[in-house]
Amino acid sequence: MSTSPVSAPASAVAPHLEWFVHERFGMFIHWGLYAIPARGEWVRSLEKLTKDDYQPFFEEFNPIKYDPRQWAKAAKAAGMKYAVMTAKHHDGFCLFDSKLTDYKATNTPAGRDLIREYIDAFREVGIRVGLYYSIIDWHHEHYPHYGDKIHPMRDNEAFKDYTYDFNQYLEYMHGQVRELLTGYGPIDIMWFDFSYDDMTGEKWRATELVQMMRSIQPNIVIDNRLGGDGKSANPEIYAGDFKSPEQILPPEGVVNEEGKPVPWESCITLNDHWGYCSGDNNYKSPKTVIRGLVECVSKGGNLLLNVGPNALGEIPSLSLDVLAEVGKWMDGNGRSIYGCGPSKLEKPEWGRYTQRGNMLYAHIYDRGMGPINFRGLSGKVKRARLLCDGTEIKVETPWMAWEYAEDAFISFSSAELPDSIDTVVELELLDGDK
Numbered sequence: 001m002s003t004s005p006v007s008a009p010a011s012a013v014a015p016h017l018e019w020f021v022h023e024r025f026g027m028f029i030h031w032g033l034y035a036i037p038a039r040g041e042w043v044r045s046l047e048k049l050t051k052d053d054y055q056p057f058f059e060e061f062n063p064i065k066y067d068p069r070q071w072a073k074a075a076k077a078a079g080m081k082y083a084v085m086t087a088k089h090h091d092g093f094c095l096f097d098s099k100l101t102d103y104k105a106t107n108t109p110a111g112r113d114l115i116r117e118y119i120d121a122f123r124e125v126g127i128r129v130g131l132y133y134s135i136i137d138w139h140h141e142h143y144p145h146y147g148d149k150i151h152p153m154r155d156n157e158a159f160k161d162y163t164y165d166f167n168q169y170l171e172y173m174h175g176q177v178r179e180l181l182t183g184y185g186p187i188d189i190m191w192f193d194f195s196y197d198d199m200t201g202e203k204w205r206a207t208e209l210v211q212m213m214r215s216i217q218p219n220i221v222i223d224n225r226l227g228g229d230g231k232s233a234n235p236e237i238y239a240g241d242f243k244s245p246e247q248i249l250p251p252e253g254v255v256n257e258e259g260k261p262v263p264w265e266s267c268i269t270l271n272d273h274w275g276y277c278s279g280d281n282n283y284k285s286p287k288t289v290i291r292g293l294v295e296c297v298s299k300g301g302n303l304l305l306n307v308g309p310n311a312l313g314e315i316p317s318l319s320l321d322v323l324a325e326v327g328k329w330m331d332g333n334g335r336s337i338y339g340c341g342p343s344k345l346e347k348p349e350w351g352r353y354t355q356r357g358n359m360l361y362a363h364i365y366d367r368g369m370g371p372i373n374f375r376g377l378s379g380k381v382k383r384a385r386l387l388c389d390g391t392e393i394k395v396e397t398p399w400m401a402w403e404y405a406e407d408a409f410i411s412f413s414s415a416e417l418p419d420s421i422d423t424v425v426e427l428e429l430l431d432g433d434k
Contacts, residue, residue: 013263016219017241019128019188021263022339023081024297025330026130028267028306029071029118030086030274033057033093035311041275044091044138044152051139058093062109066313068121074315076125078323079330081338084130084191084304085118087180089275090150092139096183100175103139119184130189131180135173135204135226142169149197170205177209181216191244192225200227206238223265231256242302249292253299253342265302268292270319276308283318286325287421293326293337294363294422298352300341332388333424336361346375351422360427361387367417371398372425377408380430384410387424395427 013021034041036057044054075083088094094104096115105114119129137143138152144166145151146159153159181187190213195201206226213220221241224230228239233256242263243254254264270289271280284292289305296303307319330337336354343355350372351365364372374381374395384393395408410425417423 012260014241017221017263020082020221020242020302021300021341023128024302024337024340025078025080025293026082026084026265026302026304027071027075027078027080027127028084028132028274028304029309030089030132030276030306031309031313032086032089032095032275033061033091034089035063035276035309036060038276038278038311040273040277040280041089041091041308043275045150048152048155050152050156054091058103058108060109061105061311063114063309063311063313066110066114066117066309068114068118069124071118071307071309071315072121072125072127074320074323075122075127078327079334079337080127080305082128082130082188083118083122084132084189085115086132086134087115088133088137088176090134090136090138090193092134092137092143094176096180098176098179100172100179101140115180116184128188130191130221131187132191132193133177133180134193136194136199137169137173140169140172142166142172174205174209174212178212178216181213181220187217187220189221189223191223194225195227201236201238203227204238207236210238230262233258249295250299250301253301261300263302264300265304266292266296267304267306269306269308270322271308274306274308276310276316278310281318283322286322286329289322289326290329290421291363291365294352294354297337297340297354298342298347298363329419329421333422335359336363336387336424336426348373348375358429358431360429362425362427364417364423364425367412367415371401371409371411373401373404374408374410374427376406377427377429378406379408381408382428382430384428385426386418387426388419393425 030041034043037043087096092103094101097106097113098104106112122129142164145153145162148154204226223244224240226238228236230239230243242265245266249266254262256262271283273280293303307315309315340354340356343353343360345353350368351363354361381395384395386393393410395410398409401409
């Protein structure tokens, strides 16, 4: 890989994607009836619960502590710039006031449109709003039951001869998407989930669906989970605006078959579940989250970090604690994230680079022994500062490094880094070397 300090070429993204590849950090929110059993969002499928088994959760759903303004406040403080919330998950329960079903929050003790409250609260603090919509539906009578790969009734002999009209389900699904795009003003992201086996692409009448969406909201950003080949040089209209790796950070940036960068976003849980799971306290540390975010940006991607509120409507305190610590780091170092992407510089041994124009950000994780080496940057750095507080850092070639004339170096006076999570040094490159 080249060590020339030339920034990676910006991918030629469509205008409606420019904000998406700039903001880099978002909040995912998985919330619904499954917060009551508190065993994760797949509880109905995993435990093969019937509609009658699941119905008590509908009848008692009453999140008396739901205050999306507090959620928005936490997201903003964490440095998140956009959010995506479940309007409908696989269980078919709608948090919005759909006119096409009775299986919705307005018919529970909650008695109101919870999606509208979310949208209003997040918009109020300047966070872009997205909606998650499952194209799977375990509640709808015309969605395949017996023999389906994941439906709760997939093995239930009582449904072996059950008849359904999948086109009726598609009319319902398309109709709900139309409701979401016409009832709440501009929606920044529509996050579909998910295709599987032969349930993909035109099985969902995907071309028709996307054409309808674009006719209503031309600038909406759509994920890739309707199907299609997002890595093709000529992807289908429904292949989406970005790739969405789940629970993994790709080893390299995502490119298409021609080697051109493709926008992408890793969706990651804070613990081991998307929906609230009361027994799951296996939370990622602030350090893990921060370094994961940096890794995404250094490879040209975004991080969508999930929270799973409980049945009362509260984001768990352990989640809030992590977000608060991430926010403290972002407050001083966010300029190394927003609007940044990969550098053409080789990944350094001590950490990672992110870059925006002629501003190169060295994310230093490992103090190591001796000075910090910036390969190939000798004579190409105009100035260096500790990003969090602007402290000047001298760039020089110390006496013991005389054999490495092409490299630049900085030194820290202490044996420990100023920030053990990620010490960010902002390097302003000379104009001819960006």
